[in-house]
Amino acid sequence: MMILDHEAIGGFMTYCGWNSTLEGFFAGLPMVTWPVFAEQFFNENFVTQILRIGVAVGAQQWARFVGDSIKSEAIEKAVFRIMVGAEAEEIRSRARELGKKAKKAVEEGGSSYSDLSSLIEELRSHGIAGAANKNKLIFLFRPNYKIQKV
Secondary structure, three states: OOOOOOOOOOOEEEOOOHHHHHHHHHHOOOEEEOOOOOOHHHHHHHHHHHOOOEEEOOOOOOOOOOOOOOOHHHHHHHHHHHHOOHHHHHHHHHHHHHHHHHHHHHOOOOHHHHHHHHHHHHHHHOOOEEEEOOOOEEEEOOOOOOOOOO
């Protein structure tokens, strides 16, 4: 995240794995998407079609071999679209706004912070011991623990 948050970074080329995608959201960066396989194509659709904070390079199917690649012109075009012109400014503006919302959500009192706190309390109420601090979350499951329907 330190690299993506650096002021010199103007965009993020991602294969659209969920962790990378979330890091791009959090950094508030426009993305050039290049999925390779599995759920990455769904994540690309989320970034490019729903949130409209990224541009696809054009990968249409799972890459099976090293030779299955995208042409350099497609990459150049996608980078240009997130960096130059009115469309780029719209994409960048939406990405910045999403980044602000993501950061607010994980701050104390934010929606993600509160939801995680609620989850921890719910797990504790079911007899699962847990310890949490700002940087880590550790759960210790009891070996004979049984979940009962309520």
